[in-house]
Amino acid sequence: MTIARAPRPLRLRPTWSSVFETGLGARVYPYLMVFPAVLLVLGVVVYPVLSGISWSFYDVTLRKLNSGSFTFVGFKNFERVFADPVFVRASINTLVWVILNVVAQLGLGLALALLLHRPVRGIGFFRSGILVPWVVPSVVAVLTWRWMYDPSVGIVNEMLVRLGIIDSYRPWLGDTATSLYAVTVESIWKGTPFVMLLLLAALQLVPRSILEAASMDGASGWRKLWYVILPQIRVSFAIAAVLTFILTVNNFNAIWLMTEGGPLNSSEILFTLAYKYGFQRFDLGLASAVATMLFVGLVIATTLYLKLMQAREAD
Amino acid sequence: MSLSVASSTTAAATKVSAQRKVRPKLALKRVLLYVSLWVAFVWSVFPFYWMIATSLRAKADIFRRPPSIVPQGITLQNYVDLLVSAHFWRFAMNSLILTLSVTLISVFISVTAGYAMARHRFKGSVMLPLFMLYGQMFPPVLLLIPFYVQLRYLGWLDSLYGLIPVYLSYMLPLCVWLMRGFFSQVPHSLEDAARMDGCTRWQAFWKVILPMAQPGIVAVATWVMIHSWNEFLYASTFILSEKNRTLPLGLSKLIGQYTTDWGVLMAGGVVTAAPIVLVFFFLQKHLVAGVGGGAVKG
Numbered sequence: 001m002t003i004a005r006a007p008r009p010l011r012l013r014p015t016w017s018s019v020f021e022t023g024l025g026a027r028v029y030p031y032l033m034v035f036p037a038v039l040l041v042l043g044v045v046v047y048p049v050l051s052g053i054s055w056s057f058y059d060v061t062l063r064k065l066n067s068g069s070f071t072f073v074g075f076k077n078f079e080r081v082f083a084d085p086v087f088v089r090a091s092i093n094t095l096v097w098v099i100l101n102v103v104a105q106l107g108l109g110l111a112l113a114l115l116l117h118r119p120v121r122g123i124g125f126f127r128s129g130i131l132v133p134w135v136v137p138s139v140v141a142v143l144t145w146r147w148m149y150d151p152s153v154g155i156v157n158e159m160l161v162r163l164g165i166i167d168s169y170r171p172w173l174g175d176t177a178t179s180l181y182a183v184t185v186e187s188i189w190k191g192t193p194f195v196m197l198l199l200l201a202a203l204q205l206v207p208r209s210i211l212e213a214a215s216m217d218g219a220s221g222w223r224k225l226w227y228v229i230l231p232q233i234r235v236s237f238a239i240a241a242v243l244t245f246i247l248t249v250n251n252f253n254a255i256w257l258m259t260e261g262g263p264l265n266s267s268e269i270l271f272t273l274a275y276k277y278g279f280q281r282f283d284l285g286l287a288s289a290v291a292t293m294l295f296v297g298l299v300i301a302t303t304l305y306l307k308l309m310q311a312r313e314a315d
Numbered sequence: 316m317s318l319s320v321a322s323s324t325t326a327a328a329t330k331v332s333a334q335r336k337v338r339p340k341l342a343l344k345r346v347l348l349y350v351s352l353w354v355a356f357v358w359s360v361f362p363f364y365w366m367i368a369t370s371l372r373a374k375a376d377i378f379r380r381p382p383s384i385v386p387q388g389i390t391l392q393n394y395v396d397l398l399v400s401a402h403f404w405r406f407a408m409n410s411l412i413l414t415l416s417v418t419l420i421s422v423f424i425s426v427t428a429g430y431a432m433a434r435h436r437f438k439g440s441v442m443l444p445l446f447m448l449y450g451q452m453f454p455p456v457l458l459l460i461p462f463y464v465q466l467r468y469l470g471w472l473d474s475l476y477g478l479i480p481v482y483l484s485y486m487l488p489l490c491v492w493l494m495r496g497f498f499s500q501v502p503h504s505l506e507d508a509a510r511m512d513g514c515t516r517w518q519a520f521w522k523v524i525l526p527m528a529q530p531g532i533v534a535v536a537t538w539v540m541i542h543s544w545n546e547f548l549y550a551s552t553f554i555l556s557e558k559n560r561t562l563p564l565g566l567s568k569l570i571g572q573y574t575t576d577w578g579v580l581m582a583g584g585v586v587t588a589a590p591i592v593l594v595f596f597f598l599q600k601h602l603v604a605g606v607g608g609g610a611v612k613g
Contacts, residue, residue, distance in 0.1 A: 020516050029516060030435035034443065037428035037491050044484035045450045048461035055460065065464065112355055120348065128596070129356040132363050135595045137545040139563035140584040143570070144366040147577050155365055158381045189362070250454055252548050257567055274456045279552060284460050291457040302452040306445065 053295070056288035065284065077289035087290070089265050090273040093180055094249070097269050100181075101248040104188045106241055109195025114225070116196070117203045134193035142257040145186040149173050149258075176266035179259050183267055187254045191247065195240050202236030203229070235312040242305040246298060270294050366588075370394070370581040377578050393578035397586065405558060406565035407586075413475055413561060414543040417482045421490045422536050429494025430520060430528075434506070444495050450488030455548055458484060466553060473555040481549045486539050493538070497531025498524070537598055541591055562587045 020029045056077055060070035081087050116127050133141065148156045151171035160166045172182040206229060214228045230237070252271050255261060261268035261276065268276075270290055278287030369377060371389045379387075397403055431437075432444050462481050463472070471477030501524055509519040525532075547563045554560055560568065566587060569580045 018515055026516075030431040030437045030440070033427040033431035033435075034437075036424045037487065038443070040424060040480075040483060040487055041447065041450055041491075044480045045453060045458070045488065048458045048465070048484070049453055051461045051464075052457045115348070115351055115355065118348075126352045126356050130359045132359050135592050136363060136588050137563065137591055139545065139547045139566055140366070140588045141362065143566060143580060143584060144362050146570075147369065147581065148362060148365060150577075153378055153380050153382050155382050155384070161381075189358070193359070246452060250456075252455070257547075257570075271454075271456050275459070278460050278463075284464070287460055288457070291454065291460070294454050295457045298452055298454050299449075302449060305452075306448065 049295075052288050053292050055285060056292040058285050060285045062282035062284065070285075073285070077285045078293075080286060081289050081293075086265050086268065086273065090261075090268040090270050093265075093267065094269040094271075097180065097184060097187075098245060098248050100184050101187055101191065101251075102241060102244050104184075105191045105195045105244050106237070108188065108192045109240065110199055110237070112192065112196040113199035113203055114229075116200060130196065131193050133190050134197070136190075138190065138253045139257065141190050142186060142254050145189075146173065146258050149182055173259050174263055176264050179263060180267040183254050183258050186258070187248065187251055190254070191244060194247075195244060198236060198240045198243070199233060202233040206232045235308055238308050239305060239312065242301055242308065245301050246305070249294065249298060366581045366584050369577055370585050372578060374576075374578060393582040394586075396576075396579050397582045402557065402560075402565065403583070403586075406560050406562045409475055409559060410544060410562040413478055413482070414540055416479055417486060417543045418536055418539045420479070421483055421486045421539050422532065425487060425490035425494045425535065426525070426528075426532065428491045429496075430498045430524065432491070432495045433498035434503075444492055447488040447491045447495075451485070451492070455485065459549070459552060462549070463552065472553055473559055475559060478549060478553060481553065482543050482546060486542060490535050490539060493535050494528075494531065497528050497535075500531075501527045533598070537594060541594065544591060 020026055057072060057074060058070050059073045059076065064070045112130060116123060116130065136144075148154050149172045151157070151169055151174060154169070154172075156172065157166070157169040161169065170178070172178050210228060210232070211224065214224050219228065249269075250271065252275070255267055255269060255272050256275070259267045261272040271294065274287045274290035274294070277283050277290060368384075368386050370393050371391070372386045373388060373390050373392065376383075376387045432440055458481075462484075466472045466477045466481075469477070505523055505527065506519050509523040510516070514522065545563060546561070547567065550561045550564045551567065554564060557568075562583075566580065566583045569575065569583060
């Protein structure tokens with residue numbers, strides 16, 4: 001007599017994560033997975049931003065913060081900021097700084113991307129070399145340039161003298177007429193390779209057939225660039241422009257480590273001005289007011305950036 | 316027959332002469348191309364070269380006037396001076412600890428969040444990623460003051476662990492955004508197949524999806540590492556005592572009010588840049604593959 005053994009139903013070894021398979025567990029699962037990230041972002045991004053904005057409406061200095069006696073003053077901080085001649089100077093400088101950086105980085109970046117796009121011998125070598133400024137840590141790069149600008153033994157001075165552009169060594173960073181532009185040169189050097197990378201990626205997506213068609217129709221190099229290539233990469237170009245804008249407005253290291261905004265505020269931008277209000281004068285309300293204005297500008301730029309991203313995805 | 320040969324040779328001859336006519340123009344174009352490539356190359360690499368060259372010079376050579384482009388003699392004295400100073404190792408340790416903790420935390424948290432956003436429909440699964448991208452664009456100067464006050468309040472000012480949440484604030488949002496992109500490239504069918512074979516949700520994620528998304532994870536981790544290693548603004552504002560400085564901060568403090576030892580400073584620059592440059596050139600292919608999205612065959 002044999003006992004007919006009923007086959008045991010095939011069952012998986014239950015694990016702790018079976019909880020998430022059905023019912024409430026399954027519904028909660030995705031929320032659980034995003035929860036830590038959302039919590040952290042709320043804590044370290046959203047809350048600080050909101051409190052930063054609200055502080056621009058309070059009369060608060062470090063001493064008042066310690067005693068806990070700070071008061072709501074409405075738009076008074078903004079009035080005080082606008083009345084400060086240094087703020088006007090910093091605004092103009094920021095405008096110059098942003099325009100020079102964006103125009104030069106986009107122009108040079110496009111030129112480099114077009115140069116590196118063609119498959120000639122040794123292009124990998126050139127590409128790696130041209131990416132060097134992007135790879136070097138920003139503090140290291142800025143300090144190296146500061147050394148190159150040295151007024152008594154700097155290599156920049158020596159080279160310009162040898163090329164016959166200037167007669168004698170100059171303190172590029174210590175002169176109110178040149179300090180902002182000297183820092184700008186470093187910033188362009190550092191930022192261009194990234195723009196080049198973005199545009200190179202876009203160039204590689206331009207269909208070869210379009211270029212060939214243009215050549216067949218007898219388009220010259222420049223016309224091909226203007227009428228065929230540029231319209232094809234326009235969205236990437238715009239994205240690169242907005243990104244460069246954001247990065248330039250937020251570029252603190254270059255100015256702070258070369259000139260600290262000096263001499264005589266000649267290279268002060270809004271970022272360094274807000275920093276000085278906050279951490280040299282310890283007037284946190286004033287600093288927050290400047291930061292809030294920068295924030296509004298950047299939010300507009302970011303919105304533009306996202307719109308462009310969506311336009312690219314739709315293309 | 317002979318006629319046809321003759322005609323073909325004349326045809327070849329006219330072709331050659333036509334090429335001759337074109338060639339000088341082509342050659343000129345080629346020369347121009349290489350000249351501009353070399354100009355761009357020298358412009359990009361020269362400051363890097365100058366940093367290394369300065370770090371290998373003797374003190375007298377560094378301050379010689381006029382400066383010479385090629386060092387007169389090579390010495391490692393600057394590196395010895397840098398490495399025997401007790402602080403350098405301290406700074407390097409600080410940078411390393413900070414970088415590793417920020418990288419680990421942000422990768423762990425962004426992996427799960429990015430996956431959930433790419434795979435599951437839930438309330439906010441559309442808005443949340445966009446919001447993350449916005450979070451990345453907030454200007455650090457606006458966050459600086461609230462952070463300062465908060466860290467003071469918590470007593471975390473001037474400490475390495477106080478910097479961790481601060482660094483996360485500007486790393487995490489973009490990490491989540493990038494991770495979401497990588498996970499959305501892993502085909503749905505793979506996960507479905509794993510589930511059919513009896514994996515629980517978690518097992519399918521852990522054993523099937525994560526290995527597939529590995530190139531993306533490496534790319535994001537590298538990105539976070541590079542940025543935390545290089546960070547200067549927050550470190551210089553929140554770190555007050557010398558023993559807690561990170562490498563970039565320690566480097567910047569080598570600038571003296573009146574005199575600066577540029578040889579040692581540039582040696583420090585080389586040592587600080589070296590890991591980043593090495594990581595970049597070793598992982599270049601990997602990074603590009605990860606970012607370019609060619610990592611997963613769909």
